Amino acid sequence: MKHTAKTLAVACVLALGACAYPSAEHVAALNALVGKPETDLVRAMGVPTRTYDTGGHRFLAYSRSKLETIPGDPGFGPWWGRGRWGGGWGGWGGWGYGLELIQRDCETTFDLLKGTVQSWSLRGNDC
DSSP states (O other): OOOHHHHHHHHHHHHHHOSSSHHHHHHHHHTTTTBBHHHHHHHOOOOOOOEEEETTEEEEEEEEEEEEEEOOOOOBBSSSSTTTTTTOOBBBOOBBBOEEEEEEEEEEEEEEETEEEEEEEEEEEEO
């Protein structure tokens, strides 16, 4: 039992690591902006979604959002259950399920001090 639990734990860690965000290329592109002036950042990223100034720092945020759809299941299949179109118990039919919508968001925020990019951070489920 302990061996199975360890194997399952390792598999979960590897599965999470396989789909880790952000990609190495994305991190490299963001790191390349550190040390650049604000003008170069805006040239590379475009006009920010929002800005905030405090304590001599300027924060520029870039937001991205999309809605992803996953098709539903019409409920056809040879299993036991009440059919969708009035069939009896058993045979072809089933309940099925509808379309699933998933909101995907990512916000990249840059911290600038004296007009120069100091660092960046990511927040969201699609970065």
